[in-house]
Amino acid sequence: xxxxxxxxxxxxxxxxxxxxxxxxxxxxxxxxxxxxxxxxxxxxxxxxxxxxxxxxxxxxxxxxxxxxxxxxxxxxxxxxxxxxxxxxxxxxxxxxxxxxxxxxxxxxxxxxxxxxxxxxxxxxxxxxxxxxxxxxxxxxxxxxxxxxxxxxxxxxxxxxxxxxxxxxxxxxxxxxxxxxxxxxxxxxxxxx
Amino acid sequence: xxxxxxxxxxxxxxxxxxxxxxxxxxxxxxxxxxxxxxxxxxxxxxxxxxxxxxxxxxxxxxxxxxxxxxxxxxxxxxxxxxxxxxxxxxxxxxxxxxxxxxxxxxxxxxxxxxxxxxxxxxxxxxxxxxxxxxxxxxxxxxxxxxxxxxxxxxxxxxxxxxxxxxxxxxxxxxxxxxxxxxxxxxxxxxxx
DNA sequence: CGTTTACACTAGCGCTTGCTCGGTTACTCT
DNA sequence: AGAGTAACCGAGCAAGCGCTAGTGTAAACG
Numbered sequence: 001x002x003x004x005x006x007x008x009x010x011x012x013x014x015x016x017x018x019x020x021x022x023x024x025x026x027x028x029x030x031x032x033x034x035x036x037x038x039x040x041x042x043x044x045x046x047x048x049x050x051x052x053x054x055x056x057x058x059x060x061x062x063x064x065x066x067x068x069x070x071x072x073x074x075x076x077x078x079x080x081x082x083x084x085x086x087x088x089x090x091x092x093x094x095x096x097x098x099x100x101x102x103x104x105x106x107x108x109x110x111x112x113x114x115x116x117x118x119x120x121x122x123x124x125x126x127x128x129x130x131x132x133x134x135x136x137x138x139x140x141x142x143x144x145x146x147x148x149x150x151x152x153x154x155x156x157x158x159x160x161x162x163x164x165x166x167x168x169x170x171x172x173x174x175x176x177x178x179x180x181x182x183x184x185x186x187x188x189x190x191x192x
Numbered sequence: 193x194x195x196x197x198x199x200x201x202x203x204x205x206x207x208x209x210x211x212x213x214x215x216x217x218x219x220x221x222x223x224x225x226x227x228x229x230x231x232x233x234x235x236x237x238x239x240x241x242x243x244x245x246x247x248x249x250x251x252x253x254x255x256x257x258x259x260x261x262x263x264x265x266x267x268x269x270x271x272x273x274x275x276x277x278x279x280x281x282x283x284x285x286x287x288x289x290x291x292x293x294x295x296x297x298x299x300x301x302x303x304x305x306x307x308x309x310x311x312x313x314x315x316x317x318x319x320x321x322x323x324x325x326x327x328x329x330x331x332x333x334x335x336x337x338x339x340x341x342x343x344x345x346x347x348x349x350x351x352x353x354x355x356x357x358x359x360x361x362x363x364x365x366x367x368x369x370x371x372x373x374x375x376x377x378x379x380x381x382x383x384x
Numbered sequence: 385c386g387t388t389t390a391c392a393c394t395a396g397c398g399c400t401t402g403c404t405c406g407g408t409t410a411c412t413c414t
Numbered sequence: 415a416g417a418g419t420a421a422c423c424g425a426g427c428a429a430g431c432g433c434t435a436g437t438g439t440a441a442a443c444g
Binding site: 147155188189 | 348
């Protein structure tokens, strides 16, 4: 068994698992279903992951890592103007949400199935990501770009963005970037 | 077995079930756990509900019905000013979200566990509720109170509101009404 | 060459699951 | 008193669950 590696094989299996977890939910996805999707038998699955829990943790870790990388890159690449940064952050959020959609849906809706150990470890990743958001929101507030309570604003914005996975159709006419821009415009009085 | 009644006993059992579904998730809640919480044995449970699915449907129906009633009452009781109605609708949403919190959390996060028949029936209820929102949003847009795409705005607002169940602490300093007002203020440029 | 390593297989154990069913209790209505 | 009925119990079945153990095989390595 691979204790803690990130072999390409394991990455691919993690991707397939994410898809099934989204389709069926974590609890309803059996190891036999996972194995079949991966083209192996259920016993072989435990050569790659020590138990079902570890598969869930791998899926969520993958998604959250990517979110962090993409958000940092987006912020690095743009100017220091608070409005630009806010828009960039919103775009980055939706970008990762829909390129790694399966992993993020699992992270958002199956987080509670993690055992305490895995949850604690992954919480740090998640906190690091949210810290980026809080910083951007703070700057926007300070610049008078938006108004309200910093805590509430960031929660509302993240809620609105995360909820998109429930209704957004990637095959529709609107791009994720459009969505991000519309949301930012919605909360910015100056752009009326 | 009670085919389709709403006896007080069944209502109470539904309430208890909602609580457990929130704590453990639908799939992880066994009929034995449900029975114990209700003070009966697992076999007796099927005198009240024909199967586990029906319990889930009962929980969701209860919550959605209440949401409809509360929202309609709130709209009936307030003036025709679009801003007032928007605020009233947001308040009503959070009010029902936190007085029937368990039922709504189940409705929001366990909807997919419903079998197609139950889902179809309950979708009508849900659509009726969302229609109230769309009407209110439309009026607010027409009055120039808010701006943006009517479809996107309502999705963003509902997303922000629904996501509150993930972070809002009813024992904190803020009331649900405060939350609703802050959100409305956030998306209304005129109130800056 | 022999040994190691990665990956897969078969078989099945021990347990839990949703649900059934015949029988019992307690209350209501005539 | 007797009949009807809603509520509940105890026992357990068939299916499915996560996971383990032991084995086979082919490529990689000294």
